Amino acid sequence: GSDRIETFFVHQPATKVNKGLVGQLGLETNVRGDIVTRMPFYQTNVSGVFAAGDSASPFKMIPNAIFQGSNAGAGIARELPRRVTGHMVIWSTGFIKVS
Numbered sequence: 001g002s003d004r005i006e007t008f009f010v011h012q013p014a015t016k017v018n019k020g021l022v023g024q025l026g027l028e029t030n031v032r033g034d035i036v037t038r039m040p041f042y043q044t045n046v047s048g049v050f051a052a053g054d055s056a057s058p059f060k061m062i063p064n065a066i067f068q069g070s071n072a073g074a075g076i077a078r079e080l081p082r083r084v085t086g087h088m089v090i091w092s093t094g095f096i097k098v099s
Helices: 019-025 062-085
Strands: 089-091 096-098
Touching: none
Parallel strands: none
Antiparallel strands: 089 096
């Protein structure tokens, strides 16, 4: 046989959560320093505060950040009408019900 050298490049940016802002907001963090969120909308322990992407995941990858950001956006879209109008918007297939 013959020898062959394989190479690849791996980059892992050293992302860190802004501890000052996290502390000011009173957000819960885990042992890695990531913001703790609840699925499926990535809401934090503080009502109305959502976190996604590198700040809320051990997996620092663009596809995960996109997925989490879209779910957090859906959570914000769900939460905002309740905060503004006092009514919960319930989404279902083809209909929007305001309760």
